[in-house]
Amino acid sequence: xxxxxxxxxxxxxxxxxxxxxxxxxxxxxxxxxxxxxxxxxxxxxxxxxxxxxxxxxxxxxxxxxxxxxxxxxxxxxxxxxxxxxxxx
Numbered sequence: 513x514x515x516x517x518x519x520x521x522x523x524x525x526x527x528x529x530x531x532x533x534x535x536x537x538x539x540x541x542x543x544x545x546x547x548x549x550x551x552x553x554x555x556x557x558x559x560x561x562x563x564x565x566x567x568x569x570x571x572x573x574x575x576x577x578x579x580x581x582x583x584x585x586x587x588x589x590x591x592x593x594x595x596x597x598x599x600x
Contacts, residue, residue, distance in 0.1 A: 570598050570599070573598050574595065574598060577591060577594050577595060577598070578591075
């Protein structure tokens, strides 16, 4: 019986040590990856402000909606909703 207990104790110590080492390695590796990725995100230049977009012509938009409706892309309800949005 003492040999069995000694074997179980040794197995528990080895398993606990292996788990601790594995967790430490994983933590260090994830910290290194995070440190490598961080500069890539910080170096991106800010997006250039876009020039004020000219408001699209409502007549052209209505024509496009009409074409989509004729092609069957938009249902009657969708067409009516989009038309009401455009016309205010």
